[in-house]
Amino acid sequence: MTEARKNSLTDKLVIIVWIIALIIVWEIGASVVEKTKRSPQNVLPHLSQIVESVFSDKMVSNKQTAFQIVITNAGITLLRAGIGFLYGAGAGFLLALAMHRFITVEKATFPYLMMIQMIPILGMAPIVLAITQDINKSRIIIAAILTFYPVATNMLDGLKSVEKEKYDLMRSLAASNWNIYTKLLIPTSIPYIFSGLKIAAPMAITASILVDTLQGGAGLGTMLSQSLKHAMSIYVFWQIVFFSATVGILSYKLMSFAEKIFSPHERAKGAR
Amino acid sequence: MANANETEINIKGLCVNFPDKDNGGDIQALKDVNLAIKEGSFVSLLGPSGCGKTTLLRSIADLQDISSGIISVKGKTPKETRLSQQYGIVFQSPVLYEWRTVRRNICMPMEVIGLPKEERTRRVDEVLELVGLTEFGRKYPHQLSGGMQQRVGIARALALDPEILLMDEPFSALDEFTKEKLQIDLLSIWQKTKKTILFVTHNIQESVFLSDDVVVLSPHPGRVSAVVNIGLKRPRDLAIRETAEFAALVSKVRHSFEGIYE
Structure with missing residues (x-):
């Protein structure tokens, strides 16, 4: 117990040291940039300037402050990223089951899934947009495509990891396929599914932001590029950078938390 | 008999x-x-x-x-x-479901054949006592020693009274003292x-x-x-x-x- 506590303390210390180091490097960089450039806030503003802009009342466009812009547009982007993520997770789950149940499905789909995964999202997004003619649907579809693959492949690995004796046990009980899947195969693959979800969650968010940039209107990506083009305060850009990074990390943490809910025996390990 | x-x-x-x-x-x-x-x-x-x-x-x-x-x-x-x-089968390794508690591991065969819950609880109590693990029903497999895990395996094999x-x-995987x-x-x-x-x-x-x-x-x-x-x-x-x-x-x-x- 003391050993475990010592370890978690060390972990926290490492994180704190990293954050402090990053802040120092950032601030040194900002000070250097400040002296050389005419508009240093475009290249590397001081962290204090960014924080200040978050709490500033100054309207930067359409009667909104910089932070209000970030929050309203984040809602538009993240909601679609979330919906796409759920669709993708569901489709990945079902396809993994189908690939495991029918070897022909695996042979027929698996190599092509990998190919879809190799097309850069930057190339795929305009095609999806051209087909759907709708930016919201495109956000959802791209997020779903990105989520779907890691969930399907990881879950398939999980389904294949079941030991022979566990099958023998089920067979000796004359268990139905339904029982074999619900009591053995799916529970075994839960940690694998969550590995996939943890990879996919931040990716779905990044991809949705990228899809935003394809069309004007709204969304974090649109604001990002407008801010870069000086259509509005550059601090919108910096706020979005930090905001997106934070949300990406939180999405990962959310998946870890959900995994703990689904695996009580892992919680028991932690509590020991 | x-x-x-x-x-x-x-x-x-x-x-x-x-x-x-x-x-x-x-x-x-x-x-x-x-x-x-x-x-x-x-x-x-x-x-x-x-x-x-x-x-x-x-x-x-x-x-x-x-x-x-x-x-x-x-x-x-x-x-x-x-x-x-x-047939009740006991394998060389305990073959327990690590995400289930001891009680729920023993319950598993009874769930598969669809026994009612009261019956399951009664049987689990019975076989847990038989293998001497009454105190450990709420534990997870990883919290038990190898010998105790194998006892759970035996209890599960007995659950349906085959x-x-x-x-x-x-x-064969146990140390000499546990084995005896x-x-x-x-x-x-x-x-x-x-x-x-x-x-x-x-x-x-x-x-x-x-x-x-x-x-x-x-x-x-x-x-x-x-x-x-x-x-x-x-x-x-x-x-x-x-x-x-x-x-x-x-x-x-x-x-x-x-x-x-x-």
């Missing part, structure tokens, strides 16, 4: 062949096995690796296809017996439940200590080279291992192997 004279499992001319990947032919895993196992008896299948003892157990359990011969379990085929859940307990080297304790406890469980037990092992002392009959299997091809009756008194305790009678039986079993000690 069990009638000691009735034959539970009758095996005639059993052959099991495996396809040989190297030269395309067949490997004879079991050749012409004839065996009668009495109801309520404790029978060990003893032999070195490759003698087909596990294959024999798996054939009886209907986990292995047989090439020729007949296996009859009280007039029923192994498949019929399996489908009526009359006719026959099939045990495939269940104690579990052997004693297994004998007491057997005496309480009157199951027919088939026990695969490669340990001569273990087979003599536990069994009514030791079936000696020799390899290449796997065959029964002798069936040694162990007439030691029951109930047995560890002290019996130091008697001359025990030593004589161990030596008799050792000398029944064909083609191993030449």
